[in-house]
Amino acid sequence: xxxxxxxxxxxxxxxxxxxxxxxxxxxxxxxxxxxxxxxxxxxxxxxxxxxxxxxxxxxxxxxxxxxxxxxxxxxxxxxxxxxxxxxxxxxxxxxxxxxxxxxxxxxxxxxxxxxxxxxxxxxxxxxxxxxxxxxxxxxxxxxxxxxxxxxxxxxxxxxxxxxxxxxxxxxxxxxxxxxxxxxxxxxxxxxxxxxxxxxxxxxxxxxxxxxxxxxxxxxxxxxxxxxxxxxxxxxxxxxxxxxx
Amino acid sequence: xxxxxxxxxxxxxxxxxxxxxxxxxxxxxxxxxxxxxxxxxxxxxxxxxxxxxxxxxxxxxxxxxxxxxxxxxxxxxxxxxxxxxxxxxxxxxxxxxxxxxxxxxxxxxxxxxxxxxxxxxxxxxxxxxxxxxxxxxxxxxxxxxxxxxxxxxxxxxxxxxxxxxxxxxxxxxxxxxxxxxxxxxxxxxxxxxxxxxxxxxxxxxxxxxxxxxxxxxxxxxxxxxxxxxxxxxxxxxxxxxxxx
Numbered sequence: 001x002x003x004x005x006x007x008x009x010x011x012x013x014x015x016x017x018x019x020x021x022x023x024x025x026x027x028x029x030x031x032x033x034x035x036x037x038x039x040x041x042x043x044x045x046x047x048x049x050x051x052x053x054x055x056x057x058x059x060x061x062x063x064x065x066x067x068x069x070x071x072x073x074x075x076x077x078x079x080x081x082x083x084x085x086x087x088x089x090x091x092x093x094x095x096x097x098x099x100x101x102x103x104x105x106x107x108x109x110x111x112x113x114x115x116x117x118x119x120x121x122x123x124x125x126x127x128x129x130x131x132x133x134x135x136x137x138x139x140x141x142x143x144x145x146x147x148x149x150x151x152x153x154x155x156x157x158x159x160x161x162x163x164x165x166x167x168x169x170x171x172x173x174x175x176x177x178x179x180x181x182x183x184x185x186x187x188x189x190x191x192x193x194x195x196x197x198x199x200x201x202x203x204x205x206x207x208x209x210x211x212x213x214x215x216x217x218x219x220x221x222x223x224x225x226x227x228x229x230x231x232x233x234x235x236x237x238x239x240x241x242x243x244x
Numbered sequence: 245x246x247x248x249x250x251x252x253x254x255x256x257x258x259x260x261x262x263x264x265x266x267x268x269x270x271x272x273x274x275x276x277x278x279x280x281x282x283x284x285x286x287x288x289x290x291x292x293x294x295x296x297x298x299x300x301x302x303x304x305x306x307x308x309x310x311x312x313x314x315x316x317x318x319x320x321x322x323x324x325x326x327x328x329x330x331x332x333x334x335x336x337x338x339x340x341x342x343x344x345x346x347x348x349x350x351x352x353x354x355x356x357x358x359x360x361x362x363x364x365x366x367x368x369x370x371x372x373x374x375x376x377x378x379x380x381x382x383x384x385x386x387x388x389x390x391x392x393x394x395x396x397x398x399x400x401x402x403x404x405x406x407x408x409x410x411x412x413x414x415x416x417x418x419x420x421x422x423x424x425x426x427x428x429x430x431x432x433x434x435x436x437x438x439x440x441x442x443x444x445x446x447x448x449x450x451x452x453x454x455x456x457x458x459x460x461x462x463x464x465x466x467x468x469x470x471x472x473x474x475x476x477x478x479x480x481x482x483x484x485x486x487x488x
Contacts, residue, residue, distance in 0.1 A: 011488050048331045052486035073333040080331070084324035086254070088261035100250035101332045145328070 001025055002047060002153055002183055006056035009042055009207075016042040018207040019056070024200075026152070029179045031198035031215070032187040035235050039207040040187040041081050044157050047185070048078045060153055074102075077151035081158055083142025087131030091122050091141045094130060095148060102149040112148050119174050120144035136167045143171065147178065154184045160193060172196045191227040194218075205235040247334040251342030252349075255316075259350050268312060272354045275304055280361065292369025297361055298379045298455045302419050302448050305390045310411035312351060313394025314404045316343050317482065321402035330482070340479045344395050344471075351387040355380065375457035382454030385467040386447055390415050392474035399481045418470075422446025 004022040008015070017039040024030045034040050045051040047058050049065045049072065058065045063072035085094055095116060099109040117123060120140040125133055130141055143159060159175065160168045175184065175197050186197065194201045194215050201218050203211040211218060211234055215227070222229035259265040276297070280286045284296035320326040329339060365371050393414050398407040420426055422443045430439050443449065450463040 009488065045327070050327050050331050050486070051488055070333045070335060073331060076331070078328075078331045080324065080327040082324055084326075084328050086258065086325055087323065088258055089254075093257075097250055097254045098332070100253075101247050101334055103246050105246075 001059075001061050002185065003059045004043075004047065004056070005058075007043065007046060007053050007058065008055040009039075009046060009051065010054050016207055017046070017053075020204070020207065020209060021056075022202065022209070022212075024183050024185060026181055026183050027179065028200055029175065029184045029186060029198045031194040031201040032185055032204070033189065033191070033194065033201060033231065034204040036189065038204045038235070040189075040204065041157055042207075043204070044078075044081075044155050044185070044187060048076060048080075048155055049073055050080075074149075075152050077146035077149065077154045079139075079142045079146040079154075079156045079159055081161075083139045085130045085138065085141050085145065088129055090127045090129055091117070091133075091144070092126045094141060095144060098145050098148050104149060112150065115150075116144040116148045119147060119177075121170060135162045136164065139163060140167075140171070143174070152182060154178070154182055156184070156186045158187055158189075160188070160190065191231055194227060203231065203234055210234050247332075248338040248342045251329075251334065251339050252346045255343050255346030256349055259346075265350070268308070268350075269354050269357060272304070272308055273357060275308070276300070276358055276361070279304065292365055292371040294361065294365055294371065294376050294379060295455065297358075298383060298451075301383045302386065302451060305387055306415050306419055307412060309351065309387055309390035310394045310397075310408050310415060312347055313391050313411060314398050314407040316347060316395045317399035317478075318401050318404045318407045322404075326485075330485075336479055336483060340395075340475055340482065344392060344475055344478075347391050347395065348388050351391060352384055355384055355387065372457065375455070378457050378459050379455040381459065382451050382463070385454075385464065386451050389418070389447060389467045389470045389474075392471040392478070393418065396474040396478040396481065399478050418445055419447050422449040 002022070002024045004020060007017055007020040009017040020039075020043060022030075032040050032043070042051065046053045047060075047065065049069050052066060060072040061075045063075065065072045086097075089097070092113075095113045096109070099105075099113055104112050117126065120143045122137070122140055122144055125137050130138060133141070139159065139162070143156070146154060146156065156175070160171050163171060172193070175186065178184070179197070179199070186193065188194070198215055201211070201213060201215050202209055211230075218230055219225050219227050222233065259268075279300040280297045284300065286296055289296060317326070320329060330336070362376060365376075366373070394407070394411040397411040397414060398404075401407050401410075417426075423446070427439055427443055430442055444466075450466050453460055453463050
């Protein structure tokens with residue numbers, strides 16, 4: 001369960017996120033859409049406790065991310081944009097490190113790692129340094145790291161960015177498979193992703209929510225029935241008044 | 245505590261994942277030897293003690309310790325792993341301390357590997373091994389103080405070269421603050437208590453006190469409080485990122 005209330009973040013004169021409120025519950029896969037620079041990543045950074053909001057609050061399963069950061073972060077799996085990882089480590093070492101930090105040990109750590117490795121299909125590269133892996137594999141290492149402790153809440157920042165169609169298909173399958181009892185937010189600027197995995201779509205533009213609807217409802221808004229057209233209509237309709 | 249251990253272990257191993265550990269230790273030992281035997285005329289002194297050897301430690305640390313510390317945070321910033329690390333459920337103090345302790349342990353390892361000189365001096369004569377032990381402890385404490393400065397500076401930038409150069413400059417000020425070069429500049433105008441305060445920050449003064457064979461609590465407290473102070477500053481600087 002993620003609750004976001006009146007979230008605002010400013011960087012100097014620029015308001016990156018403006019009075020954003022949202023509640024996402026278990027079983028939902030929320031597609032977080034928007035053009036580049038709309039505030040998707042900034043919102044996710046605030047949800048996961050990397051950035052502090054200027055106004056508003058975020059709670060993860062009832063734990064305030066600012067007041068009760070550690071408890072909230074324990075409930076959370078996060079794939080930051082670009083899937084950063086320690087390049088000199090192998091996926092096996094990296095996941096062992098994550099397991100240790102997540103306070104998993106012994107058999108629990110082993111089975112959690114096995115599950116995450118299987119889910120992200122990393123078996124073939126487990127002992128190669130992460131910096132030598134292709135982008136697709138690196139992303140899957142990031143994904144394995146995020147799902148390792150079987151978190152209640154998953155925040156994935158562009159989990160299929162830069163993957164080839166087969167890999168995209170696999171990652172989407174993985175996310176769909178976990179959707180049943182988890183709360184998931186997936187940011188993307190790929191509209192096909194919404195159709196493929198999301199139960200709900202939120203489009204933000206210049207830090208504000210412009211649409212919050214089911215994918216089918218969203219598509220119905222355009223005469224053509226195509227998400228692309230809806231997206232373009234909603235996010236470029238008014239180019240003035242940005243960052244007010 | 246588990247998480248602190250995980251951060252420590254990952255950081256410590258990362259030194260050995262690249263040739264850095266090897267290069268550092270070789271240069272450290274080679275420089276120690278060169279300073280002691282050539283510049284310090286170890287054999288010509290005709291004394292069975294390690295005063296000459298320890299006398300060069302502050303000057304060697306001045307360049308080598310910042311090299312050890314520069315990557316601690318700057319690399320995390322550059323590679324984006326900082327976002328991963330800081331959204332894991334680890335208290336910030338544990339991350340800061342874990343990283344510092346890993347670097348300190350590595351410096352300690354390099355220091356221990358200078359043991360042949362201790363064997364040499366015991367072979368040549370009958371040195372006061374109590375003084376030598378005290379000096380080793382003092383040297384280790386001083387290395388920690390240099391490291392805490394380096395770690396703090398490293399947390400301000402994503403550029404390791406800048407981290408290195410700024411650390412060397414700050415370390416240099418702490419090294420020579422008891423020297424006439426610095427004190428004379430202040431004596432002309434500053435009140436005496438201020439001059440004495442500046443002089444009391446000198447690493448060399450405190451280290452020399454310990455290498456004379458007396459581990460005075462005040463010198464130990466000096467190094468530990470300096471470490472505490474810079475690690476606290478390190479923590480505040482890392483926390484500043486939250487505001488963007």
